[in-house]
Amino acid sequence: MQPVSNYVNGSILHSQPQPQIVHSTTRSNTMPNWRGHLPIVTESYQTPTNFSQKVFLGGVPAELNEAELLLVLRKFGKCNIKWPKNDGVKSNKPSFCHVVYRESRSVSELLKHCTRQQRSTVDYFLHIHMLPSSTDFSIRTTRFKPIQVVPWNMKDNVYAVQQKNASNTEIPYKDWSRTIFVSPLHGKMTAFSLGSIMSNVFGAVSITQINTDKYGYPTGTGTILFYDSHSYMRAVAAGAIDIKCDCFHKLLDIDPFLRENEPCAFCPSIADAFCRNFHCLRSYCKQCWVQKHGPKPLADHQPATRRQQPLPHM
Numbered sequence: 001m002q003p004v005s006n007y008v009n010g011s012i013l014h015s016q017p018q019p020q021i022v023h024s025t026t027r028s029n030t031m032p033n034w035r036g037h038l039p040i041v042t043e044s045y046q047t048p049t050n051f052s053q054k055v056f057l058g059g060v061p062a063e064l065n066e067a068e069l070l071l072v073l074r075k076f077g078k079c080n081i082k083w084p085k086n087d088g089v090k091s092n093k094p095s096f097c098h099v100v101y102r103e104s105r106s107v108s109e110l111l112k113h114c115t116r117q118q119r120s121t122v123d124y125f126l127h128i129h130m131l132p133s134s135t136d137f138s139i140r141t142t143r144f145k146p147i148q149v150v151p152w153n154m155k156d157n158v159y160a161v162q163q164k165n166a167s168n169t170e171i172p173y174k175d176w177s178r179t180i181f182v183s184p185l186h187g188k189m190t191a192f193s194l195g196s197i198m199s200n201v202f203g204a205v206s207i208t209q210i211n212t213d214k215y216g217y218p219t220g221t222g223t224i225l226f227y228d229s230h231s232y233m234r235a236v237a238a239g240a241i242d243i244k245c246d247c248f249h250k251l252l253d254i255d256p257f258l259r260e261n262e263p264c265a266f267c268p269s270i271a272d273a274f275c276r277n278f279h280c281l282r283s284y285c286k287q288c289w290v291q292k293h294g295p296k297p298l299a300d301h302q303p304a305t306r307r308q309q310p311l312p313h314m
Contacts, residue, residue, distance in 0.1 A: 030238070031240050031241065031242060032201050032202075032238055033244065036245060037245060037246050038246060038247050039193050039197065040121060040192065051104045051107040051111075051153055051154070052107070052151070052153075052154055052215050053102070053107065054099070054152070054213070055098065055101070055107055055152075056096065056098055056148075056149075056187055057150075058147070058148040059146065060096060061128070061130065062095065064130070069081065069128075072126075072128055076101070076109040076110040077105070077109065077110075078101065078103075079102065081097050082099075082100060083097045084097065098217070100215060110126070111124055114126045114149050119246055119247060124149040125146040125147065126147045127146050127147075130144065152216070153190075156190035157210050158191050158209050158210075159190070159191035159194070159195040159196075159205075159207070160207050160208075177229070177232075178206075178226045178227075178228070179224065179225045179226075179232075179257035180235050180236060180256060181221065181223055181257045182221065182222050182223075182224065182255075183220055183221040183252065183253055184250070184253075185210065185221060185222055187218060189210070189250075191209060191222070192208070194208050194210070194222055197241075197243060198235065201235075202226070202234045204231060205224055205231075206226065207224070207225040208223075208224050209222060209224075211223065236255075236276050236278075237276070237277075237281075240252060241254060255274075256276060256304050258271065258274055264283055265284065266284070266285075266291075266292070267288055269288070270285060271284055271285055272284065272285055272289070273304065273305050274303065275302075275303060275304075276303075276304050277302075284303075289303065
């Protein structure tokens with residue numbers, strides 16, 4: 001299997017180990033796992049103008065209210081805080097949130113005032129001065145609480161591999177029959193990281209995209225177009241991949257990508273489901289699903305119905 005350095009122009013901080021195959025007790029097939037340092041490109045965070053206006057903040061102290069937090073964050077530019085929804089359940093103030101700046105350059109200013117810790121990726125921490133919690137003013141203690149700051153470089157949204165076939169012509173990218181949908185992604189998983197790991201485990205990847213919101217910040221999902229059908233079939237048949245690196249440990253679900261108005265493989269109707277069984281791997285409308293699989297559900301023929309945004313036009 002080819003190393004990652006063959007897939008991208010630029011230096012890599014860490015090479016990838018060979019994947020291991022383990023048996024999953026919760027799925028009917030074997031599930032691959034990948035272990036190693038998260039693959040990244042060294043220049044990934046050296047273009048601050050490409051930062052999303054949205055930033056994740058983790059480890060927010062419970063005693064720090066929103067007004068106090070905004071007072072600190074607005075030193076770098078106009079912004080608002082978005083707290084996670086609690087679905088009506090009463091609970092303590094969450095320890096994380098997102099801050100949305102009006103301009104991306106404010107994010108660059110914020111990062112200039114953060115301390116940095118270098119691992120596979122760069123970890124940023126903003127140290128907040130906290131007032132003494134004691135009412136006894138004779139105690140002159142000064143506390144600084146670190147808040148983790150996780151920016152997103154929009155250069156990391158898409159990873160495209162310029163591969164050519166035997167006739168030296170570029171491989172067409174718009175083959176939806178070789179595209180998968182993955183979730184939930186960790187916040188530090190870039191398109192390059194995801195594409196490199198998938199190439200290492202299942203086979204060569206043509207395009208990887210991290211899906212983002214209106215601010216260009218990741219939504220926790222992604223799409224991957226494989227170079228050939230065999231690699232795609234291996235990924236869909238696996239159904240999941242367990243990734244453990246120096247930054248996080250995450251189990252990703254793998255589903256076949258279904259476009260809106262995806263045609264049925266057996267009739268002109270619009271497909272409602274995709275059979276992930278290795279012997280099928282086709283899209284079906286409701287009627288053709290019953291005709292091909294029978295009226296009773298089969299344990300090893302489970303339909304996938306997820307539909308998400310398409311890959312960009314390259």
